[in-house]
Amino acid sequence: MTDRSAAMADFLAVTDWHEAEARPLAGDASNRRYLRLHRSDGARAVLMDAPPEKGEDVRPFTRIARYLTGLGLSAPAILAEDATRGFLILEDLGDALFARVLERTPEDEMRLYTAATDVLVALHHHAPPTDLPPYSPQLMADMAALSFDWYLKGTTGQDSPARAELHTTIHDLLQLRAPEQDVLIQRDYHAENLLWLPERSGTARVGLLDFQDAMRGHRAYDLVSVLQDARRDVAPATETAMIAHYTAAADTDPDRFTTAYHALGAQRNLRILGVFARLCLRDGKAHYIDLIPRVWGLLQRDLAHPALAPLASLVQSTLPAPTPAILTHLKEQCAT
Structure with missing residues (x-):
């Protein structure tokens, strides 16, 4: 023993x-x-x-x-x-993860994601714990730069002089478009961490897992997390409907919220590109490389928002798309 x-x-x-x-x-x-x-x-x-x-x-x-x-x-x-x-x-909240439920009954996607969005509406009615650290534009820019530190460097073998420009561009974008840090954000709010508990009622029907890294942040962050899921495809119609559902239920300006949503989505997806590359290159978890194309697609969706044009131009000129050759190259360097 x-x-x-x-x-x-x-x-x-x-x-x-x-x-x-x-x-x-x-x-x-x-x-x-x-x-x-x-x-x-x-x-x-x-x-x-x-x-x-x-x-x-x-x-x-x-x-x-x-x-x-x-x-x-x-x-x-x-x-x-x-x-x-x-x-x-x-x-024990059981095994009915949203991801597994939706594999069996994909027609339930709108119902489950509406329930998950309602949890966020309810949560955001309450002040966060006072001792939560802020997920600030500075910290989020640091995290987005992981895309250069691990994904880009793993691809090219070199540091990029554009890293500092990326950091500044992300920081300034978030400071302008998503500066609020007034709710608890769970940060890993997605279909592999949510359980369907239909025997319960209201917002209690959604079981919550993996929230120990919670911080104080913008109310769009967890909505991005659940709708732009690195592990499963969420229908674009569901994403659009849930943004509208949240803004109506929370009485939030739709245009301002949607801009913040895409700014936070771009930050989050850049961070995930770096984290998934790091999980392979440093930690030997090669299967995370297979998720990178979906993350890249989500990033492009966010960068298409007009308010993100400067960031879109920078990303397109510096970060290579995850072609099969690039993904194979990353896996070949995977730690053992």
């Missing part, structure tokens, strides 16, 4: 789940591990194993989970915790 396994056994021993059978669940891009616990009485829960020695910290998750459940939203309840050693036992 490894030291980590022994620590997990010690944690479970003082909970109501000490005799439960543990079965692995799919993980994510972090160092966290998840196990489903099955008790002999039929009860189920989820064990999160987040090793502090690998940089993980469960406290942001528990803080945001309690904030969200306090608003009546369906984050997992915390059943037991050991923050020092990095273990949580969480309410």
Whole structure:
């Protein structure tokens, strides 16, 4: 038994789940591990194993989970915790991820995305926790520059002198078009992190996962995250309808909101290009390269907005489109 396994056994021993059978669940891009616990009485829960020695910290998750459940939203309840050693036992919200549900019943897309948009409307009626850091234009520009640091450099093998210009252009665009930081943004609000809970009512029908990196940001950010999904194609008609649904429900100026939406979308998709390239080149996770063409397509959709013309010109002159040859080249450099 490894030291980590022994620590997990010690944690479970003082909970109501000490005799439960543990079965692995799919993980994510972090160092966290998840196990489903099955008790002999039929009860189920989820064990999160987040090793502090690998940089993980469960406290942001528990803080945001309690904030969200306090608003009546369906984050997992915390059943037991050991923050020092990095273990949580969480309410099991099931397996009905939006992505899996929509694979089986694609005709439900509008219904599920309307529910996800309504969650954001409800969340944005409330002030965010006071200790959340801001997702500021400066930080967002830093994150967008990952596209140069990893995607572009992985493609060409060289640093680009245009990186500083990209940083300034993104910063100034966001400062002008999306400067507000007045709501909690979950930042990974998409179909692989949302669960369909039809037995519940209202906004509680959407189960929430992977929100521990929440920050204070613009109210369009999570809507971009869910509608411009790097992992599945969302119908353009659904995207248009949900933007209109949000602006009507939140009583927000549609033109101003839509411009902010596309500015944030461009920032987010540039960041994801860099992150996915890094996950391959540094971390050995080559399958993320296969998602890059979708992200590139979403980026082009955002750059088509007239307010983003300066950024569009810069991106088109510096970042190469992800051709099959470029994707193969990135995979060939993947860490082992």
